[in-house]
Amino acid sequence: MTPRLRRTAGVLAGLAPGGLWVVAGEAGTVAAAPVVQSTLISELLILFGCLFILAGAIGLLRFPDFYTRLHATTKLMTLGGLGLFGGAAVAFVGFDATSRVLLIAAFLFLTTPLSSYMIARAGYLRGLTPYREEGSVDEWQAKGDAVASLPRPVRPIPGNDPEG
């Protein structure tokens, strides 16, 4: 049984916190366990995640209006963050670090779509105009009553430029 396998088994059984486990070396010396164990899977996941986040930034730079930029960043941020944090969770050795990274990933996966929904709703109800093309329709405006029952804008926002 190799030391790494024994450490993993101990962590899985809940017998030892991963970070504090020390392994006796070959010559009787005591060496601290490595914190990060990089594998092929973790490297591929991290590469996937950071490329998706970079693509989200390029979408934020290049898209024509507020709603399309929100669309680009939300989807790419959710998937890219999940990939990057999943890769980090694979790479970290020890239950405490892995569980913390997975906690961040779960929190981000739940809250990113929620915050983007709130931004888009606030933007629509405060009158940011979407980018229009030939044949574009506004389905929410067509419902009329549903929009009229929602809270109205309280006062104009200084520096509001709906054409942007």
Next chain:
Amino acid sequence: MVVNIALGCLAAAVLIALYRVLRGPSWGDRITAFDFVSVSLAALIVTLALKTGLRSFLDVALIVSILGFLGTVAFARYLLRGKVMK
């Protein structure tokens, strides 16, 4: 090394999003880019924890992502209702 590539990509993403925060033609663009910056910063800090092997950075990343989400929600509620809390 993949971690260095990831640090470069995330730093570039943060810089692009900061350009959009400063330049953004409407306030919606600024809030969107701010949300993107907070998530990218959390990812950057986790990558930094991978590079240095310091686990304390994970707590920092968790706090940054929570504060970014709360800030975005507060901005959206303020712009929609005129106040953050009832």
